[in-house]
Amino acid sequence: MILIEKLKPEIEAKQCAEVPSQLTLGELIGMLKDARSTKGDFNLGEGTAADADALAQEFLGPDYRSSSRDDSILISKDGLRQYRSPSAKDSPYATTGVQANYQSRNVPSGEWQNNGHLNILP
Template sequence: MYPKLRDQLIQENLSNIAAQDSRLAAAVNGSGTKNPNFSIGQGTSSEANQWGKTWVGDGATKTSDGLGLISADGTRVYRPPTPKKSSFATTGVQANFETYNINPVTGQRSK
């Protein structure tokens, strides 16, 4: 029963995140391809930081480098806006909203 309830709670949480903004919905829903790298749109650094806090949720902690945030369950990471040379960073600045799966046996995370 626990795995089913856990999965249901995860889905409800993601639905609530997606309801906050269309860009967060794009992050939740993915690109529809196997490529995990895609644009979810543009915004200001302030907006990105607010969405990032919503993305990782209550109980988030800093990432090991101290710059980003990781959700309490370890499945979502937000990396704040930084200068980047990337086709996705059309303004030269990019924030990252990442999702991870956690292997229940090994505890290993995979993007």
């Protein structure tokens, strides 16, 4: 319930700013659940860049940091989750040509074992 209350003002603020194709609160919560629990490579669906950033805030948690190799990559405080902001992708899975990635691993260093893809709407 805390997550719902925390996301509600962001969703309402984005709706007021007339950001197109907003995800519903329920859709964001479902994507967050999938991003945190699904293993391997997986599809999270579609959303706007603003949706991707709002989801990333919740996925990473407080006190996240930028990657030392790329400022557009954000890493959770515990090093177990990573968000790669929307970028152009040449892949048959990138249905819109742009994706954001939500990655996780079991230990705070090494390869990312899980990678969720959110296709970004124009």
